[in-house]
Amino acid sequence: MLVLGIESSCDETGVAMVQLQGDAVPTLLAHALHSQIEMHQAFGGVVPELASRDHIRRVLPLTRQVLNESGRTLQEVDVVAYTRGPGLAGALLVGAGVACALGAALGKPVLGVHHLEGHLLSPFLSQDPPEFPFVALLVSGGHTQLMRVDGVGRYELLGETIDDAAGEAFDKSAKLMGLAYPGGPLLSKLAESGDPKAYALPRPLLHSGNLDFSFAGLKTAVLVQSQRMLAAGGVTSFQDLPLQQQADLAASTQAAIVEVLLKKSVTALKQTGLKRLVVAGGVGANRQLREQLNAECAKRGVRVHYPELHLCTDNGAMIAMAAAMRLQSGLQQAVTDYAFDVKPRWPLHSL
Template identity: 65%
Template sequence: MAFLPAGAMAYTPSHLEANMIVLGVESSCDETGLALYDTERGLLAHALHSQIAMHQEYGGVVPELASRDHIRRALPLLTEVLTKSDVDKQAIDAIAYTQGPGLAGALLVGASVACGLGMALDKPVLGVHHLEGHLLSPLLASKPPEFPFIALLVSGGHTQLMRVDGVGRYQLLGETLDDAAGEAFDKSAKLLGLSYPGGPAISRMAEFGDPAAYQFPRPMLHSKDLNFSFSGLKTAVLTVVKNHPANICEQDKANIARGFVDAIVAVLTAKCVTAMKESGLKRLVIAGGVGANLQLRASLNAAAAKKRFQVYYPELEFCTDNGAMIAFAGAMRLKNNPGLATRDYGFNVRPRWPLQELVAA
């Protein structure tokens, strides 16, 4: 199923017109990010504040606290970005902000900041799809992939395989039927008593585990399609934990973590290899927070060497939510169609926004 018309314009240098500087504002969940992207010079500066320390006490993101913290952080981060880049605010040509998907209150903060700045500076604004930002984030690397490529978007809220033929040209190949991979990481980590965020914690613990101690199921590994399912794997971890004595020793926690990580990485890798084979493409792009996982990177790198395709990752600082990917996605959209930006500063956000509803640039 193609998300956008096949004629949607892909990003190539020949499509670029006048140079522009775009401010990106990201506030979809628990990171506040601002960045300036110049279509000639590249990323000028970015600044990010993570709310991890604030939410750790609660074992997960508290939406109301997240929204309030975005309010406190946005303008100081803007000042930081302008100072780092030595760009006057009047030199900004357009402002892109995350319109969705995400937490409603958090999205409203970023949208109001962007539209308020737009009105104050008389600059056009553009709402950007958060997932498109992630999909295009590997293009910010020093050696970006060329179109077309297969993309694995893997995060706390999403696990999808897509064919990407250009900016605005996306075809869904497969997706999770229940829990996202990052969600399974976080929930399984919580079962082991690990702190938030669970994904990095369980991955670190897995490094000390015995891979032969627990053989967890590989859900949908042989399903003959490119869909995923991780709720059963999470349940398998829960069953093992419940069947243990009250206090699980640290080594056994590490063994359980290793079994879980090996299972989820095996499924993600196998589906990527199948997608590469079926598409005939030679470039695989990994996007989203789970793309920073070292076990997943090692597995995909080994598969790429064996099957002779190339794999690309965003820089580690751009795996999680950030303003740079929003500024970049907004810039690419505006270069294809400058009319997308508006000086109508009334705004709405879209907490649930399927990528297939994204209109062509």
């Protein structure tokens, strides 16, 4: 069975082809991705209307590219999958509309997929796929969650963010430092030459006794600290401060975020008694997070699994994979009713 997946939830257009054969882990045949980062940089963040229009321009050329690279034709596709939510409503409608139109034209069924389930199952695309059950740390954009995963569609929410997510803390802190959009990766790069202990920033909810997250207070602390640094330096722009001071604040910010993610993940492993951790989503590409998780889990005899670095961001491969695994498990059937809707807000644990 061939599954064509389309992702268009925010500012990346992704298309991929996955092959499903029996009970084996589905195989990725080809995928193509276009990022809108350059387009949105001038505005300092994603502009939803521009994002939707760009998805319209990109999705069909990317589909042709995937077909060419996979050596398959549209007529050979068995199921067309798409991101149904969560995400930007207009952006989601582009992918859903194209997928259902393709399905109707080909007479093939379609399947709407949960964006976060795509991230959650994306490590199954790696060279070292996990096995169920496991604890999952989902750190994708506006989402930070810890889940117990016993199988496809069998998700128990252990904890989640009550305000800003880890990805938002990276990006918003970076913006306060005058870094370009998207700021998270730039903050991490700047942090490489900084001292993570230079500034005492808070670790919100670290000792809360539960597995929930909160990063809004950290963002405020970064703002206050940066204002102090500007006043002490007699400058008005963060970029006018000595580079070492900039790097120190970036490193201290990253250290606070990573420590919270690390310790909450370890607590989740202790509470569940599981010995396998899956980390998925854009923040899962952070080098410091990976290094510290790997070291801590190695001491505890816990296996850690990540998606490949190029599949940490939003992509069509994770959508095609999630659809294939849902079909494989018998949990869901693709449909030939081509009327569609999207779910901009859609809790993963409601599946």
